[in-house]
Amino acid sequence: MSNNQSEPKLKKVVEGANDLSLGISIVVAILIGIGIGIGLQKLFGVNWVIWIGVFIGVGAAFRNIQIAYQKQKRSLEELAKDPKYRNMKYLDDED
Secondary structure (H helix, E strand, O other): OHHHHHHHHHHHHHHHHHHHHHHHHHHHHHHHHHHHHHHHHHHHOOHHHHHHHHHHHHHHHHHHHHHHHHHHHHHHHHHHHOHHHHOOOOOOOOO
């Protein structure tokens, strides 16, 4: 009986962690890029090289967003194939 009650709580925690993972991955990608830039700056002794790391981090963050978008799109396409939702009318439709 306690197993049934703990299951929805665990499901909400997993869904929440999944939602937070995109935001965390964006921040981590940018911080890693800045770290690469600082490392390159110390290695070569040139101040502007840090911007290469920043651009790498921002590019990685955009890639993470693209991957999350494609994953969500596939999930919604699979849901659209379900006959239960095929003939759903939206609240915005005036037909």
